[in-house]
Amino acid sequence: MNKTTKTPAKNPFATDVLEGLTSTPKTLSSKFFYDKKGDELFQDIMDLPEYYLTNLEFEILDNHKKEISEAFSAQEGFDLIELGAGDGKKTKILLRYLQQEQYSFTYVPVDISNNVLQQLTSSLEKELPELETAPQQGTYAEVLERLEEYRSRKKVIMFLGSNLGNLLPEQAVNFLKKITAAMGPEDLFFIGLDQKKHPKKILDAYNDASGVTEAFNKNLLTRINRELDGDFEEESFIHWPVYNPESGTTKSYLVSTKEQSVHIKSLNLEVKFEAWESIHTEISQKYDSASVNWLAQQAGMKITGSFTDKDRYFKNYIFRKK
Numbered sequence: 001m002n003k004t005t006k007t008p009a010k011n012p013f014a015t016d017v018l019e020g021l022t023s024t025p026k027t028l029s030s031k032f033f034y035d036k037k038g039d040e041l042f043q044d045i046m047d048l049p050e051y052y053l054t055n056l057e058f059e060i061l062d063n064h065k066k067e068i069s070e071a072f073s074a075q076e077g078f079d080l081i082e083l084g085a086g087d088g089k090k091t092k093i094l095l096r097y098l099q100q101e102q103y104s105f106t107y108v109p110v111d112i113s114n115n116v117l118q119q120l121t122s123s124l125e126k127e128l129p130e131l132e133t134a135p136q137q138g139t140y141a142e143v144l145e146r147l148e149e150y151r152s153r154k155k156v157i158m159f160l161g162s163n164l165g166n167l168l169p170e171q172a173v174n175f176l177k178k179i180t181a182a183m184g185p186e187d188l189f190f191i192g193l194d195q196k197k198h199p200k201k202i203l204d205a206y207n208d209a210s211g212v213t214e215a216f217n218k219n220l221l222t223r224i225n226r227e228l229d230g231d232f233e234e235e236s237f238i239h240w241p242v243y244n245p246e247s248g249t250t251k252s253y254l255v256s257t258k259e260q261s262v263h264i265k266s267l268n269l270e271v272k273f274e275a276w277e278s279i280h281t282e283i284s285q286k287y288d289s290a291s292v293n294w295l296a297q298q299a300g301m302k303i304t305g306s307f308t309d310k311d312r313y314f315k316n317y318i319f320r321k322k
Contacts, residue, residue, distance in 0.1 A: 014267060017224055021264075021271045021279070028220050028254075030166055030282040031139070034113045035223055041216040043087055050208040052201065053162060056314040057192050058090050064307040064316075065097040071305060071318055072188065074154035077104030081150065082158040083140055085109035088120045090160055095128055106132045108150075110143045140175065147182035154186045162194035162314070165250075165285035169295075172285070176299030180321055189301065189319040193287045197313050199245045202286060206241040206250055214239035217252055217281055229265035236260060240278070248286035253278040292317065 013032055020027040033042065046054040061068065072078060080098075082091055088109065098105060107124075111117050114137045121135050136143055147157070157179060164172050179189055206213055217239045224230040237254045244250075256273035263270050287295075296303050296319055305318035 013223070014228060017228060017264065018267050018269065021269070026271075026277070026279045028279055028281050031112060032220060032223060033216060033282075034116070035219070036115050037222070038216060038219045039113055039116050039119075041212060041219060044212050045208070045216060046087075046089070048208045048210070048212060050204045051213075052205060053194055053314060054090065056309045056311075057160060057316065058093065059309050060192075060307050060314065060316050061090055061093045065094055067305075068094065068190070068307065068316075069098055069101065069103060072098075072105070072156045072190075073103055074186065076153045077106075078154040078156055079106050079108055079150050080156050080158065081108040081110065081147065082160070083110050083143065084159065084161065084163045085111045085120055085135075086116055086161070088123065091158070092124075092127065095124075095131060099128060099131060106134055108134045108136060110136045110138065110140075112137070112139050141178075144175075144178045144182060150182075151184070154188075155183075156188045156190055157183070158190045160190075160192040160316075162192055162284070164191060164295075165194060165287075166283060167285070168283060169285070172295060173298045176295060176301065180300045183321045185321060187321065190316065191319065192314065192316045193292060194284070194314055195308075195312060196245070196248050196286045196288050199243050201313075202250060203241060203243050206243075206252060206284065207239070213241075213252075217254060220281060221254070224264060228267060231263050233260070237279075248288070248291065250284040250286065251280060252282040252284075253280055255279075287315075 016029050016032065020029065045051050072080065085091065095107060109117060109120055117135045117137055121133065124131055124133055136146065167175055183189065218234050218237065221232040221234050221237065225232050236257050238257060240253045240255045242251050255276060255278045257275065259273065259275045261270055261272050293303065300322050301319040302322050303317055304320050306315050308315045
């Protein structure tokens, strides 16, 4: 049983924490992983040997940059809008090639983290000083509404890193429908999706031996303690990922190792945990041809191209509006 006597301060993190920790089962949204420390931890995760996704997508973009750039091109130029741009490590492969081949385009990186956007903008100014950029900070929902403004020429919307996998199927379809609504007949949606494969390889990617992913997951508790005056004992929770090969769903949890109560002063909230009770923090969906075709069909799009690595572990797709 949880006790609270007042509503949270009107900020999204406080609201989510209150709703998530008073629900059954308990949840916390993965979008709040990304404060300054979370950004650093995720960049560390992308460099881990177990986290194959980054290197494979890097390989795909590097090996197929010519064909991808040709698909993006338009006589009047185009706007390259990247949702969840992050540090831009992979995207810079395309940006360099597009500049080298003198394509006319503007790069519009979008991220929920202002800290990450500032770092990305700074690195682009040093590495690609002639690149025209227009960074936008905000959630995907906020930015999707703004995409209506990009109507003067072709736009290419990019969503790399299998970030769509952080959404449940119904949420993913709704998200893709909003993408479709913002697209014109010549626009493209370029998306990276992790594929189903050996379950151990998938699980290892979310449970690295060095414990970086565990620290990333527990950063949610650190944020609650720091920003909402909570008293979570992080050492009394364990990071626990699971993978269902039938559905292709990976889920991550924080599991209480003992019966305990947590107090969050700014919410006037007491949260009680039974021993081995969990907080669901993240979903990472894996795909196959049938599920990707289903997503495209449900969203009113069609697949017009795809690129993969030598082991077919990861794929980047080009979608068009039907």
